[in-house]
Amino acid sequence: MIQYAKYLIQFFLILLFQVIILNNIFLNWWVVPAGFPVFVPYIYPLFILLLPFELPVWALLILGFVCGSVMDTFMNTPGMHAFALVLIAYLRTNVLLALLPRNIKEYKQESPSIKSLGWSSFMIYTTFLILIHHSVFYIIELWSLNNIGYLMLKILASVITTILLIAVYLLLFSQRVSQR
Amino acid sequence: MNSANLGVAFWYKKQSDVSYYFALKEVNDSLLNENTRLKRQLAAATESDVLKDSSVIRKELVNDSVKSVQYAHYKYLQARVVNNSIQAASNFITINRGAKDGIEPNMALVSGTGIVGRVTNVSTHFATALSILNTKQSLSSKLKDGTSSFVYWEQAAGPDKLLMKITQPEIKIHKGDSVFTTSYSTLFPADMLIGTIQKVFIVKKDNSRLLHIKPATNFRNMDYVYAIKNEFIEERRRLEDTTQTQQALQKK
Structure with a gap:
């Protein structure tokens, strides 16, 4: 039971970082083309990405819905975060099955991390799911294809920024394997 | 579920208490x-x-x-913005005044320089407002000479641009002209500044003109806003409703 306390702390840490700091930084990559989209990097899907391997899919879906609903409440959106997050919570297991060298059942008490997957696999896993999450979220939010260039640009800029922030988070908070 | 909830607004309040300190200089200048x-x-x-x-x-x-x-009959109440967004399709503002301070749904929100939005949800100590940067609702507006139209917004336009369409080809429009609210809207008092015309585009399809308006309010950093209550709104609505029903009955 005690190992789950870590994920609870992670939940609050990631959500508070998202809500209190990131939601108040409106990023514009550059200002010169005035139409460049303003966006907020959403790093909260990281909570779902870092949950342990042994968690069954139904638990992932419930946790995804809870986390997404909390974000929806903070951002005043009608269920859009919850939808996108439940989708990647469902897809998570399939992506992991494709990337892991051994069967997923063999990883006892471990969670996806740089230690268990390695840098390249972990970044593929993160980028793929974040890309799906952001695409789905922004498509639902804009809900029109009149400005497809704007949509693409927003997804691209937002995904790249989010991946950079996630890399920083992982460098800060993952246990380093000492190589001496 | 929205950010006027006490538990949610609590975190926004804490965050804003910290960041507010760093903005004191700008707040002071803007108030001056x-x-x-x-x-x-x-x-x-x-x-x-x-x-x-x-x-x-x-x-x-x-x-x-x-x-x-x-x-x-316009009652002004002051409030501080504790949370604000500009990147979404419908942007919301959370203010630190609620039902206890006399805030009610459908009150207008204005900043020191221009209009901001409309109060949607109210809790005991907080309220959320739909900013005019939203794709759902447009706002009736007029030019200096009284030509009335409406101001709307698109997400792709970004937070520094509002759109307005003028269909009459004979109206003269100049860059830098002001756009005001009208008295048709039951929300805002008439003749409040919405923004100034930045660019004029001619839509070839129907020969109308599309105006890009720079909003008078800077939505990127808002500190203080005023909530406006229209005391006679109920009376006006009742009268207008009665008139409409009477007309509908007469037609039958």
Whole structure:
């Protein structure tokens, strides 16, 4: 039971970082083309990405819905975060099955991390799911294809920024394997 | 579930208490600017030298009662913005005043320089407002000469641009003209500044003109806003509804 306390702390840490700091930084990559989209990097899907391997899919879906609903409440959106997050919570297991060298059942008490997957696999896993999450979220939010260039640009800029922030988070908070 | 909830607004309040400290200088300057502007208006309205300037003789006696009806029924309440967004399709503002302070749904929200939005949800100590940067609702507006139309927003336009369409081809439009709210809207008081015209585009399809308007409010950093309550809104709505129902009945 005690190992789950870590994920609870992670939940609050990631959500508070998202809500209190990131939601108040409106990023514009550059200002010169005035139409460049303003966006907020959403790093909260990281909570779902870092949950342990042994968690069954139904638990992932419930946790995804809870986390997404909390974000929806903070951002005043009608269920859009919850939808996108439940989708990647469902897809998570399939992506992991494709990337892991051994069967997923063999990883006892471990969670996806740089230690268990390695840098390249972990970044593929993160980028793929974040890309799906952001695409789905922004498509639902804009809900029109009149400005497809704007949509693409927003997804691209937002995904790249989010991946950079996630890399920083992982460098800060993952246990380093000492190589001496 | 929205950010007027006590648990949610609590975190936004904590966050804003910290960041507010760093914005004190800008808040001070903006309040000073606003004060100067209001002082200037007050001076123009009251301290004009009637003997020297014959154009300022106003019909005080006639206008007095009219004026009291026009202005006294708007009640202003001040509030601080604790959370704000500009990147979403419908942007919301959370303010630190709620039902306990007299905030009600459908009150108008204005900043020191221009209009901001409409209060949607109210809790005991907080309220959320739908900013005019939203794709759902447009706002009736007019140009300096009284040509009325409506102001709307698109997400791709970004937070520094509002859109307005003028269909009459004979109206002269200049860059830098101001756009105001109208009295048709039951929300905002008439003649409040929405913004200034930045660019004029001609839509070839129907020969109308699309105006890009720079909003008077800076949505990127808002500190203080005023909530406006229209005291006579119920009366006006009731009267208008009665008239409409009567007309509908007469048609039958």
